[in-house]
Amino acid sequence: MAGYNINIILDDEKLKKVEAAELADQIKEIDGKKAIQVPFTDKEHKKLIKGFPDLVFDASNGCTIPENAENILFDIVLSMKTVDVIKFAIMKIYNPLAGKAIRATRY
DSSP: OOOOEEEEEHHHHHHHHHHHHHGGGOOETTTEEEEEEEEHHHHHHHHHHHHHHTTTTTTTSOOOOOHHHHHHHHHHHHHTTTSSSSSHHHHHHHHTTTTTOOOOOOO
16 A cells, blocks of 8 residues: 655646646645655655655655656656556666675676
């Protein structure tokens, strides 16, 4: 069950794209701004925290991710025409080796 959300704040251009993708019913008001929310579970939460240790969650367990990852996620939402894309999207936005030192292997 999804207990968290990635909030994607919509400017005018993104808003038009969301409406064109027939996702207008997914638009919510967050802190006075229009946004869509991509839900995710505890398991994905752990992966996102590993990949983005600086994530800050609000009182409703919503967060924003770095701009590059957000753009990738937004494009996936538009192409799949649903906000339930985290299982697929996490493979594109989460780098499990981020911050790890490269180790040489001896043969």
